[in-house]
Amino acid sequence: MSKKTKSIPVNSFAEFSFYISRTSFQSSGDFKEFEQPHRDDLHLFLLQEKGTTSIEIDFQKYKMEPLSVIYIHPTQVHRLIGFENATISSWAINNENLKPEYLKLLEDITPVKNLSLDEKTFSIIVDTVSLCIEFSERKQEKLYNSLLKDSGNTLVALVVSQYLAQSKPTDNFSRFEFITKSFKSILENNFVTIKSPMNYAKKLNISTPYLNECVKNTTGHSVSYHIQQRIVLEAKRLLYHSDKSVKEIATDLGYEDYPYFSRLFSKVTGITALAFRNKNHD
Known part of the structure; x- marks a missing residue:
């Protein structure tokens, strides 16, 4: 078991407003710094080239094959597991520059799965990555920071466009779907402080x-179900990736009533919080 910490490790890119690289991995030792679970403090994109x-x-x-891309949100905990003769382009950009x-x-669109690209789109993104890497090396440019920011946003737009192309246009959303989408957005930003369906309504x-009718019609599940799932996901992250006690985690997630939180976790997952921790660290 790897050493845990009081909080989920965060890889900081504080010195970068936009970061980009292309890397080939030849042995497992090449990615030691990324094989431990962590978050990044930027929006991260990975393009599988080879x-x-x-x-x-x-x-x-997820297993990423050539001609695929994936987006990882700053809240998501992730780690590399392994690779075979992999060449990956990666870029990351912070909120301020997006x-x-x-x-x-x-x-x-968060969370997303890895997305397969057609050859033409893949070629365009690869060429754009190469150009952005060249831009990143031209530190003598008077407008260097603007150049990085604009090139980073171009790459983001290219990838987001592909995700949107494979999802239903919001213009075609029904009233139920629109409300459900709005609810999920509010939930993501408020799940620690707001637990009641009534307050989301x-x-x-x-x-x-x-609200319940809209959400259940669209997703098959109630508002309470989505609230509980989001809370439990965050609890799982902290149980697995930190050494905070269950009581500390309950407090972090807005529960002063620790026994209630414990019962909620068991109800949603089928096992106790401590059993989940021990099971995943055997």
């Missing part, structure tokens, strides 16, 4: 029964 890469994101494993409309789109200026 070979294969196995990655775990929030307890889900165009506001791109930031909103990224929030809306108030934020949306609709009744609680109508």
Whole structure:
């Protein structure tokens, strides 16, 4: 078992507003710094150019094949598991340098799975990555920071466009779907402080029964189900990746009633919080 910490490790890119690289992995020792579970403090994109890469994101494993890309949100905990003759391009950009409309789109599509690209699109993104890498090396440019910011946003736009192309256009959303999307967005930003379906309904200026009807019709599950799932996901992250006690985690997630939190975790997962921790660290 790897050594745990009081909080989930965060890889900081504080010195970068936009970071980009292309790396080939020849042995497992090449990625030691990334094989431990962590978060990044930027929005991260991985483009699989050659070979294969196995990655775990929030307890889900993905195998990335050539001509695929994946986006990882700053809240998501991830680690590299392994690879075979892999060449990966990666880039990361912070909130301040992302165009506001791109930031909103990224929030809306999270979480995502790895996305297969057609050859033409893949070629365009690879060429753009190469150009951006060249830009990143031209530190003598008077508008260097602007150049990095604009090139980073171009790459983000290219990838987000591909995700959007494979999802239903918001213009075609039904009233139920639109409300469900709005609810999920509010939930992501408030799950620690707001636990009641009624309070989410108030934020949306609709009744609680109508919110439940919209969400259940769209997803098959109730508002309470989604609230509980989001809380438990964060609890799992902290149980697995930190050495905080269950009581500390309950407090972090907005529960002063520790026994209630314990019962909720057991109800949603089928096992106790301590059993989950021990099972995943055997």
